[in-house]
Amino acid sequence: MKKWFLAAWLTVLTSLAQANLVIEITQGRDDAMPLAIVPFAVDGAPPAEDVAGIVAADLHRSGQFAPIEPRDLLSRPGRGQDIIWRDFRVMKSDYVLLGRVLPQPDKNYRIEYELHDVSREAQVLAAHYTATPDQLRDVAHSIADKVFEQLTGIQGAFSTKLLYVTMNERDRFPFQLQYADADGHRVNTILRSREPIMSPSWSPDGSRVAYVSFEGDGLPKIYVHQLATSERRVVSQGQGINGAPAWSPDGTRLAMTLSRDGTPQIYTLDLHSGALTRQTRSNAIDTEPRWLPDGQSLIFTSNRGGGPQIYRLNLRDGTARRLTFEGSYNARADITPDGRHLVFVHRNGGQFRIGVQDLKRGTFNVVTGSNMDESPSVAPNGTMIIYGTQSDGKGVLEAVSIDGRVKVRLPSREGEVREPAWSPFL
Secondary structure, rough: HHHHHHHHHHHOOOOOOOOEEEOOOEEEOOOOEEEEOOEEEEEOOOOOOOOHHHHHHHHHOOOOOOOOOHHHHOOOOOOOHHOHHHHHHHOOOEEEEEEEEEEEOOOOOOEEEEEEEEEEEEEEEEEEEEEEEHHHHHHHHHHHHHHHHHHHHOOOOOOOOEEEEEOOOOOOEEEEEEEEEOOOOOOOOEEEEEEEEEEEOOOOOOOEEEEEOOOOOOOOOOEEEEOOOOEEEEEOOOOOEEEEEEEEOOEEEEEEEEEOOOOOOEEEEEOOOEEEEEOOOOOEEEEEEEEEEOOOOOEEEEOOOOOEEEEEOOOOOOOEEEOOOOOOOOOEEEEOOOOOEEEEEEEOOOOEEEEEEOOOOOOOOEOOOOOOOEEEEEOOOOOOEEEEEEEOOOEEEEEOOOOOOOOEEOOOOEEEEEEEEEEEOO
16 A cells, blocks of 8 residues: 555544634735724623624634724724714724624623724624623624625635544543634534544534544544534444545535455445445545535545546546646645635645645645645635644644635644544534
């Protein structure tokens, strides 16, 4: 078996315990839109969560916006009629977001917000929410989503989740499968294990995850795990490799890599009937399948041309077409939700970086500058890519915009973290 496949399959995954990921913006856009986010007015004791602060952090992290520091604001209106427009023109702010957090008799909150266009002196967006104290972060992410969509025309992805694998060698169960908000907060542990966990992926509705676990007998098995109930079941445990599960767009099938017939090949499993179908029949290693949005095609990695490259498989007739030709190593691909951009690990001069190929125009760009990048996963709005990499000899997560102009680091405070998967819209 080729060394590149062994390395991908046997890499021990890493990580943190019950700690939030840290967000560090390492590169932003020079043309980010100036935006004034006024601290929300609070009637009574301030809540545990700073709603406006969370919204500002979300929008800043996108790289599209440059929120003005609250301490630099010349005024802090709580309602639209209180805005002194010249205060925001002086600061060259294109828009101003303001709001109110109003405690209710039932101990819940009413959160109101308004977005105003400074140049037109006009309100462009307004809404309100009722939330429990535990839902304030959800409200803040939702506001950020709405503002992002209003100003960019692209659906915001701040209310999504990140799934990843962690390891803490000092823990009794060192391997953990966890998910958190897209900003790294509110970590939830799905599974703790003494054995490695690999290749986690979300179902299209976000209610289930699939992953590979070596627990029990130390051999790889593919599980499907219900998040609401923690109920899980083994869906593949054949002899040899059981790996790289990927959900079909309708959530009824899993594509996976199995070596039950010898060389690793691509199979699909019908989760209702249990029917298993072999999809590739080559003498090469075919692995790392991902579904295209049409549900009728897969992309996968194969060394059938000599070295690992990305291919597209037509499930109707079984034909495979090579997609990548830049360099001798391209693997571990993902696809943007519109099916246009192929995202993958590209080796360049001995360094492993994230590449983006426009399947419509045929252009290719390397969008990261590190040297040990792996496991890219695209946000459901197609704007950002999260991936695993190395920093100071330790595994961390980083994110980069699809054009490479914005970079964000998400290190853990307590160890290493890898194998990220971005959730669908929830």
